[in-house]
Amino acid sequence: MSDEKIEAPILTGSITVPKIKENASVNQKCHHATEKHMEKLGFPIVKPVDWKEKALKKMKELLKKYRSLKLYLDICVRCGSCADKCHYFLGTGDPKNMPVARQELLRKVYKKYFTVEGKVLGGLTNAEELTDEVLEEWYTYFHQCSQCRRCSVFCPYGIDTAEISMAAREIMDSIGVGQKYCNEVLGKVYDIGNNLGMPGPALRNTLDFFEEDIQEVTGVDVKLPLDVEGAEVLLVSPSADFFSSPHVDSLVGYAKVFHKAGISWTLSSYASEFANFGMFIGSYSVMKKVATRILDEARRLKVKRIIVGECGHAWRVAYSFWNTLIGPFDFLDPRYPAPQHICEFTLDLVNRGAIKLDKSANDEFTVTYHDSCNVARATRMGDKPGGQFEIPRALIRASCNKFFEMPDNVNRERTFCCGGGGGLLTEELMDLRVKGTQPKAQALKDLMESHQVNLMVMICAICKAHFTHILPYYDIPMEAVGGIHQLIGRAIVL
Amino acid sequence: MGDFIEVGDKKIDVDEDGFIHKWDDWSEDAANVLAKTENVDELTKEHWVVVNYLREYYTQYKIAPMIRLVLKETGKRLGQEKAVSNKYIYELFPSGPAKGACKIAGLPKPTGCV
Numbered sequence: 086m087s088d089e090k091i092e093a094p095i096l097t098g099s100i101t102v103p104k105i106k107e108n109a110s111v112n113q114k115c116h117h118a119t120e121k122h123m124e125k126l127g128f129p130i131v132k133p134v135d136w137k138e139k140a141l142k143k144m145k146e147l148l149k150k151y152r153s154l155k156l157y158l159d160i161c162v163r164c165g166s167c168a169d170k171c172h173y174f175l176g177t178g179d180p181k182n183m184p185v186a187r188q189e190l191l192r193k194v195y196k197k198y199f200t201v202e203g204k205v206l207g208g209l210t211n212a213e214e215l216t217d218e219v220l221e222e223w224y225t226y227f228h229q230c231s232q233c234r235r236c237s238v239f240c241p242y243g244i245d246t247a248e249i250s251m252a253a254r255e256i257m258d259s260i261g262v263g264q265k266y267c268n269e270v271l272g273k274v275y276d277i278g279n280n281l282g283m284p285g286p287a288l289r290n291t292l293d294f295f296e297e298d299i300q301e302v303t304g305v306d307v308k309l310p311l312d313v314e315g316a317e318v319l320l321v322s323p324s325a326d327f328f329s330s331p332h333v334d335s336l337v338g339y340a341k342v343f344h345k346a347g348i349s350w351t352l353s354s355y356a357s358e359f360a361n362f363g364m365f366i367g368s369y370s371v372m373k374k375v376a377t378r379i380l381d382e383a384r385r386l387k388v389k390r391i392i393v394g395e396c397g398h399a400w401r402v403a404y405s406f407w408n409t410l411i412g413p414f415d416f417l418d419p420r421y422p423a424p425q426h427i428c429e430f431t432l433d434l435v436n437r438g439a440i441k442l443d444k445s446a447n448d449e450f451t452v453t454y455h456d457s458c459n460v461a462r463a464t465r466m467g468d469k470p471g472g473q474f475e476i477p478r479a480l481i482r483a484s485c486n487k488f489f490e491m492p493d494n495v496n497r498e499r500t501f502c503c504g505g506g507g508g509l510l511t512e513e514l515m516d517l518r519v520k521g522t523q524p525k526a527q528a529l530k531d532l533m534e535s536h537q538v539n540l541m542v543m544i545c546a547i548c549k550a551h552f553t554h555i556l557p558y559y560d561i562p563m564e565a566v567g568g569i570h571q572l573i574g575r576a577i578v579l
Numbered sequence: 580m581g582d583f584i585e586v587g588d589k590k591i592d593v594d595e596d597g598f599i600h601k602w603d604d605w606s607e608d609a610a611n612v613l614a615k616t617e618n619v620d621e622l623t624k625e626h627w628v629v630v631n632y633l634r635e636y637y638t639q640y641k642i643a644p645m646i647r648l649v650l651k652e653t654g655k656r657l658g659q660e661k662a663v664s665n666k667y668i669y670e671l672f673p674s675g676p677a678k679g680a681c682k683i684a685g686l687p688k689p690t691g692c693v
Contacts, residue, residue: 116596
């Protein structure tokens with residue numbers, strides 16, 4: 086439990102391919118979900134005696150349901166393009182963290198039971214039986230994938246390891262082998278409405294604090310409304326925005342933007358979570374149940390628009406899945422995107438001159454931007470291709486004077502995961518997380534030295550939490566982590 | 580479950596991360612034992628200001644207070660006009676407010692993107 090033994094890799098000045106170290110991260114395992122966590126989500130609470138048959142049955146079901154999964158398992162030619170693209174491989178040197186090897190863990194079982202050549206030729210085609218040992222490997226290494234999809238950018242066939250890892254996790258949950266971090270959090274959303282388990286009165290108390298704080302600092306009466314029926318906008322943000330630093334500074338930024346724009350808005354104590362870990366565990370039904378809270382609340386509060394806060398994976402869920410998951414949103418005002426990202430909303434106000442930003446308020450910062458994986462590679466934003474890259478950058482340029490881009494190999498669609506995405510933001514994986522942060526830490530360190538960058542902003546709650554804890558291992562202060570609306574909140578002229 | 584800490588001659592159940600399971604199992608002696616697991620050698624008056632506040636807040640709201648409330652209230656209770664800094668809390672509790680301080684105060688581990 087002590088962090089003492091964790092050592093960050095030494096930053097050498099470049100991102101290099103490590104020496105292969107067999108089993109280097111085999112002991113990095115997530116805590117298992119307990120019976121209580123599994124039951125809440127409707128999964129079996131223990132591994133049944135006939136777990137193997139049940140797992141294969143689930144696999145068959147998924148292969149039928151998701152044609153992409155079958156395709157990805159069929160078409161890999163082992164060219165190796167992906168091998169050195171995963172931050173966990175680069176950080177640990179464990180060959181099973183090469184994306185091709187990670188995929189192979191599921192692929193070899195697929196071959197054995199679902200392909201003619203695998204059934205006939207077996208091991209000659211790398212087919213392998215599903216055994217306790219294989220299941221253990223699955224649990225370990227599919228929980229060392231942050232589902233960031235960087236490898237898929239470099240795969241000539243576009244094989245998406247994230248989808249394979251989601252399928253593997255779904256199969257494991259279906260036989261009572263779940264991961265504690267994700268499943269516990271999802272249970273709290275079911276019971277209370279958010280990942281933190283923050284009840285309504287605590288949320289109100291928190292919002293009161295910010296109203297007083299903004300008043301004290303600026304002298305302006307900015308409200309953070311909760312559960313207001315008939316508001317124009319329902320704002321759904323990750324619950325970390327109500328709890329952690331630097332997340333809370335972006336919440337203050339959102340509030341000031343709505344205030345200055347004169348648009349009525351509300352937060353909700355029922356739909357108090359934008360995050361949706363249902364995606365991480367690959368469960369469509371859980372993802373739907375979590376997302377439905379937002380739909381129900383938007384109807385109940387009779388809002389006209391839904392705007393969402395700074396959260397990476399949830400933007401993927403919202404942008405890419407909401408429409409079929411919980412849509413159509415025909416009860417909302419059709420003049421606005423549904424859902425709309427807070428960055429798109431704010432940039433439009435800036436461009437129209439509806440809010441004014443004083444860049445000099447951020448003169449103490451020299452800023453860079455970290456593209457969060459799900460925003461960069463799994464979504465768009467606004468109405469133009471590449472909007473998910475350009476809109477956040479336009480906001481940064483509008484709110485500060487000194488902005489420097491990360492180098493091309495770690496930027497935009499080539500960005501590296503922070504090191505804690507995909508349901509891995511948990512204490513017991515600390516060593517893996519520290520090592521997986523190496524590529525991004527290297528890039529940031531270079532910018533700190535070459536351009537005196539002292540703030541890396543981002544629009545993902547997981548990235549913010551992860552970097553805040555991990556960057557100090559690389560001698561980078563936690564204060565170097567921030568949100569885009571933190572910059573906006575400081576620069577906005579009230 | 581299996582994991583426990585020893586406080587005097589009592590065994591207290593904790594989870595895999597060393598957080599106490601039952602609210603009522605906590606005591607000042609337990610806090611001293613938990614502090615050792617969080618690289619805090621001795622709980623000083625300043626530590627107790629934070630720990631007591633966390634327990635009071637949890638009693639009322641069933642969740643740990645968010646970071647900015649901790650900073651403000653700690654400052655207030657130390658007789659200062661201003662909130663204490665994030666750095667101050669990390670100096671007291673090296674693994675931070677959400678992990679170290681909550682564990683020592685006997686609160687459940689905060690979950691989510693924290």
